[in-house]
Amino acid sequence: MKRLTLSIITTAILLSGCDKDNDVVVIAPEKPAMIESFNGLWEIKGTGEVWDLSSNGLVTYNFNSNTCIKADEESAQFTKPLADYLSLNDEKDQLTFNSPASSKVELVKLDALPSQCGADNLTTDMTLPEIFDYVWLSLDEYYGFFELRDINWQAVYDTYKPKVTASTSHAEFMIIMDEIFTEFGDGHLSLEGPQGEQADGSKIDSWIKEGIWNGDGDINDNLAQLQAKELSVLKHLMSDGQVHSFEGTDAIRFGHISPELGYIRIDRVSGMIMDDVADNILSRVEQDLDNTDLIMTHTLEQLHDADSIIIDLRYNQGGFDKVSQKIAGYFTDSDYTFGTKQISNEAFKGEAIDLDVTSNTELNFTKQIYVLIGEHTISGGEVLAMALQSLPHSQLIGEATNGSVSDTLTHQLPNGWELTLSHEVYKNQAGEVVEGVGIEPDIETYAYATVDHKYMTDTPIEYVMQQQNVVSSHAKSADKLQQAVREVVTKTSLPSISVAVIKNDKVVFEHAEGFANLEQNIPATVNTPYNVASISKAVTGVAIMQLVEEGALSLDDKLTEMNLSFDPNNPQSPSSTMTLRHLVTHTSGIKDSDRFFCTYYKYEDQLPLATLFGLSFCEEDIPVTTSLEQLLEQDYFSEQGRYVGSGVYLDGEYGQAGEVMSYSNMGTALAAHAVEKKAALNLAEYMSESIFEPLGMNNTQWDHTKLSADNPKALQYNIDEAGTAHALPEYGYATLYDGELNISSHDLSKLLAAVANQGSYQGTQILNAESVKQLIGAQSDVFNIPYQQGVFWYWDGTFFGHNGGDPGTNTLMIYNALTKTGVIMLTNGEDFIRGKEIIQPHLDNLAADLYRFGVQYK
Incomplete structure (x- = not known):
């Protein structure tokens, strides 16, 4: 940010300014003094600044204990208005500048300039090493916050001074200074070069x-x-x-x-x-x-x-x-x-x-x-x-x-x-x-x-x-909200939408529109089970935290100690030790290979789903692996595995656990499998007993064939560029826990309400408050934008939850922790595979209407 520095007068005026290119009126004193009344040498203690006021104007010097520079020379015409803001004490040895922009500045009378400011000692030119020394010493003497900002200034000199030599280029010097200043996180610390280039201490907010x-x-x-x-x-x-x-x-x-x-x-x-x-x-x-x-x-x-x-x-x-x-x-x-x-x-x-x-x-x-x-x-x-x-x-x-x-x-x-x-x-x-x-x-x-x-x-x-109990003029009534759901179905060719709004721990609105099955004219209801794709991960996260709470496992369990029949650690990073925490926070270094989609199979014949979309890189006539353990041990974490493709780990150092956050479906599947091995249980059955049944989630199953015949899951549809909905065959994948849950919006709202209410829904406790805090709280300090990652649940701003997308599926589950408002939106169609991707803005607008209804619900 540009800083104006015409003289020390300007500096004193702009002391508190950060945006100094901006401008704008106060009434000056009625009886202005004469600037000549203040002639002399004046120092602002603790700043390394001296004013030399005379009938000719003002000369400003900047100095530290080693070096002095004549900074500015201003004419008498420029300094004349300054007199209105100056005053002397009775002894005339102290000058006060009452800045109209900030507070008063006290100056003390000098009999002579500091010795380093004498005519023979003034510095008029500097090499880059000399500039480094001047900057370092000036900060050493005048900067006020080394301890507060945890800066070892002498160590900085010892580290960086040898890097600045006579052969250092201008660009290299600015990089060095910016590296030094960045550690401060101080937006008022900067070194600006002659062409306006700048090294500064601003933090990335x-x-x-x-x-x-x-x-x-x-x-x-x-x-x-x-x-x-x-x-x-x-x-x-x-x-x-x-x-x-x-x-x-x-x-x-x-x-x-x-x-x-x-x-x-x-x-x-x-x-x-x-x-x-x-x-x-x-x-x-x-x-x-x-x-x-x-x-x-x-x-x-x-x-x-x-x-x-x-x-x-x-x-x-x-x-x-x-x-x-x-x-x-x-x-x-x-x-x-x-x-x-x-x-x-x-x-x-x-x-x-x-x-x-x-x-x-x-x-x-x-x-x-x-x-x-x-x-x-x-x-x-x-x-x-x-x-x-x-x-x-x-x-x-x-x-x-x-x-x-x-x-x-x-x-x-x-x-x-x-x-x-x-x-x-x-x-x-x-x-x-x-x-x-x-x-x-x-x-x-x-x-x-x-x-x-x-x-x-x-x-x-x-x-x-x-x-303040203020209702927005844009808020919709429940009737208008139902109409909005209906309009989205009409405008987008989506077969159906099922929604719910949660306020605090209560469901305050729910509605379904359209058809769960177009061919059979089966209408969607709030109890219709939908495949929810990656929202499945969030539900899996709840079960993992239940097992942590029970003492059956720990997020810090090493994968090599969880009874697996193979070692999933990256062989190229022998020092990297993967833990369950790495998997549930997507920081394991595992990626989804380019053949991951080949693991999707049609239930009717176990052949790849990819062939329906014209993708020829999968083995068209060979059944897909349907066993999770076989998929992981033989087909993925094995050098010659059939789904390894472009590789199963991120490149270079990013393939080490704990280095970078990268969303991984296969990492989720590995986490679930490791939990099953360590706790010696079937995770799907465990969730039915510990989550679904206690909360009365009667229309929720991992295996769609176990759903009630009277209330089958919504058939999934892919919508093409012409807006035509194509029914997809029932499909699945061995990875299961990363996306195959079938659940109604009504059931999912109960789970979201329980998590939002510290693990309890209508008197039923599925997690204690500390476990919920871990579930949705940041579980990794690996840098990430924009999310904070919990146990599969993530934060985006004040919203936590998860979303999901798969062939024929587009889902949303969010809750705002400050406004205590949640939204669930399930659809059995999408247009991001073969369509024009025009549906999402309509869904976002509907989510906005649903959210506002919840925020302002009384």
Whole structure:
């Protein structure tokens, strides 16, 4: 992010700014002083900065204990407005700069420049090794957070200094510096090169991760698309379908979610009106402050009838402390102090300066406010969050903010290089340091998740709506919801859909539409069993955790100690030891080979299902292996196995257990088989006795032939490009537990409700609370975007559950842990094999309607 540094004046003004390309009015003192009154040499202790004020203007020096650089020279015309913000003590040996953007800056009088700043000692040029030394020593003396950020700075020097030599290229140097700074996770730490290239300490927050995940193009384009989608969701949630602003500006936007609930989104605290740019930096800050008053007055006048307001800071890029403090003043009827700031580093420890809010007595909103925050809330945005958190009528919701709160200290180096670092400690009202930690929410939840976009929702906002009993204008009644299910069946050529909505631990809506069997005109009901494909894995996960709870096995059991007749460990990675935990979290290094689909067989003749789809790489006339143990031992984890194909392990180091997360059906089958061997049982029979029967899941079976003849499973259909549904023969696979469960939406809703309710459904306990926590909690620290993986169950944002897809099957099972709302949607058709893939958007929209019904169900 570009940083403006015209002089130390600019630096002092922009101390709290992170988005410094932005601009915006405060009234200057009535009797401006003369700049000549302040002539002399002045040092800001703990910063390595000296001002040389004279009738000619201002010269700024940046220095550390070894080196000094003449950073800026500004004319008297430029420094003249500065006089309005300067004052001297009685002894005239201390100068105070009352920054209109941040807090006061204290300077002490010097009789002479530091020795290293003498004319003969000034540094006017630097090699890359010298720049490295200057950066390292300046941080050593002025950076305030080595211990807090767990940085051994001397070790950094010892490791990286030898890598920077006279032959190091510019590009190599920037890579080295970026590698060093990345360890800090500090958004205010950076080294900018002469062409604008930058090494910085910014951490990859969850919003950035979503941007990386959601496309192969430019990350900024991806983030722009995510933000555009977020805005479309916001508009969907507003009662009039619009997000408004003052004269089209975009720093602050607002709307009504309902007459009782207002919404304000504040994306920055500088550049409040982007086309209203003043000639100099001081006027720009003054303009920002005046424009903040214009915008906030207009916004609150529009929302004055609301009983509560959501203030959304999740995308706030920062700016000026004083703008944040001014905004906070609109939400209190009394002045207050919300924290302190203080220069604190190896070189100097200054006085603690109070961070104050002055109430706007003409207009303020003192009813309930909900403040949404996240990792992308940074710098001045964090100051605003901290100020609002101190109010008794506020509640913060989301994730901890970025933790890059300190003012930025800027040093200008020769040849266009610029260093910025953090040197001031901010503490909240409780006296806690917020640097590195951020502002903690009162209600913790994911602040950003694209899964919300999929269902046209925003979980933190929906949570507030629940707390305020606000009903969205877009919510459908039960009758309208039935009609919506019917319309999807009509528009998509799907044979049928069966759905359920869960609120807390109760089923609050269920409906089925269409035919379980088109040829026989058998209508679908909520009790019709459907093949649910990979949702089967989630059900298998429940059984595994029951056995863990019983002490029959452990997630840390090594596969070689689970009574298998073969060793599934990667022979190319002899040090890799696979455990059950690796399998249930898809981190085993096992992949599905290119011949995995050849394991699907038609029940009538055990020949490959693949031949129906024109796939010729399977052995067309040879029956498929139907024994799970034989499939695993002889045909997959054997060098000459018939389904090995392109290989059964990921390439290179990724083929080692615990290295990478990669979804694996065969890994699931291996997990189930290992559990059966270790616990000496048939897992399907065990689930019938321990899950299905206790919960009254009467229309659930792994073997479809065991279902009631009066209520057969829904026949599966593949829909082609013309929209014609083709009935598929009954098929299966030896891997069974990865996708062959047959279950009705009514039965599945009972299981989901039990998991959501700490293992209990209507008085029947199938797991204890600790086992449920493990089942759906993160069971691996292997990096993954966007999911967190439990025991086959996964988290996406605040939603947990699983989905499923197979020939003739498309299913969904999700539950939002914050809004206590779940959705189940089962279909007996799909168009992603031979069709146009046009069905999914219709199903996503239906899922959104189902979810909103549940969120707002009373």
